[in-house]
Amino acid sequence: MAKWVCTFDQGEAADESAPRDLLGGKGAGLAEMARLGLPVPPGFTITTDVCAYFYKNGKQFPPSLAAEVETALGTVGRFTGRCFGDERNPLLVSARSGARESMPGMLDSVLNLGLNDISVEALAERSGDPRFAYDSYRRFIQMYASVVLGIEHHIFEEILEYYKEHKGITLDTELSSEDWRKLIVDFTAKVERTLGRPFPQDPREQLWGAIGAVFESWMNPRAVAYRRLHDIPASFGTAVTIQAMVFGNMGETSATGVAFTRNPSTGAKELYGEFMLNAQGEDVVAGLRTPQNITEAARIAAGAKEPSMEAALPGVFAEFARAAGLLEKHYRDMQDMEFTVERGKLWILQTRSGKRTSKAALRIAVDMANEGSIGKAEAIARVDPSALEQLLHPALDPSAPRQIVATGLPASPGAASGEILFDPGDAERLKSAGRKVILVRIETSPDDILGMHAAEGILTTRGGMT
Incomplete structure (x- = not known):
């Protein structure tokens, strides 16, 4: 009988034999980081075989998948001390895509699954931060409506911008918990007016809607275009990783960011990346706010005034730098990582071999050979001859x-x-x-x-x- 789900948690991954082809890049990276003992939020991966089944069977799921997902949700709940669908102690999860070959930004993800009109109040009470709870709920409504329900993202941005303009403020961070409450009402009303039905309140309806939407994004126009440009076969499919949420928007000791173990433009051996305080992951990759530098050296070089992560969160930065070094040594290649800091606690959400310019690829290959990380033959093989054309730009x-x-x-x-x-x-x-x-x-x-x-x-x- 086919196994459709593989679980992982810090210190272990349930199925060490599952190949990258089944787990996708994100799922494989999370499982490997879990085995290395790095701080990874618990979760599970629905394999690429389900994606193949989904498209071969009229966008239906395998009959036994629901039971496997429920079992895996229970395992994640035991690790976190929360329960998915419990309105008083809710487990919130993300549903993220993860193709075998990296396709950054082309496929869909949904965060904060499990929130509704009742559980948001429990989140506000348990966190002691109503503003964080209502901000998370409005983010979920906006993302779910866009990815799953087909309501364009900019419609909600326009509601938000109009509200801020009316109040005479510029930044989202200037909005209070009461402001987010009012915007939640505006957002859900917009959904009901557009679709003729209320925003879904059942966490399991939300979850399966998100899983289906991630699989459907494999065939969206931008993903098809990206695969054509990069010669990625449509048969590869995507996996879907369901993971316990960690929050970077819980105040000034929380953050989210993206970083490379080496400079992907020049190849220099230096941490290179950006982060945002009091933000969630989509804020960095969406480009809606200008992020801050990871290192103090990068901040000085850029002439930026906002503090670097090294200065703002020195303990977390030191832990992250150690994790980055471990991952590069383990994979023997430059790594591209995503992370979240929740109230001073670091969580690594993704690692993968980082995309780089031809100039950087050449330097990284030579440097890693000189450092003894790889052999000279492998260093030569890592430089794509056709990509050297970039050096003539x-x-x-x-x-x-x-x-x-x-x-x-x-x-x-x-x-x-x-x-x-x-x-x-x-x-x-x-x-x-x-x-x-x-x-x-x-x-x-x-x-x-x-x-x-x-x-x-x-x-x-x-x-x-x-």
């Missing part, structure tokens, strides 16, 4: 005179010129007509993938370098 002559109009964070190497366009679709059309374009956006989203691929360069108002 245009660059500005350092000695040439220039009139600087604006400055920003350099998210990638090289220089570019072209016509300014604001719409990804227009960028595609002009590229096909042989014209060079620069795509200018407030912030990019995964849906912009084809326009981003067509553009010579991309300029955004908001967002960071990761």
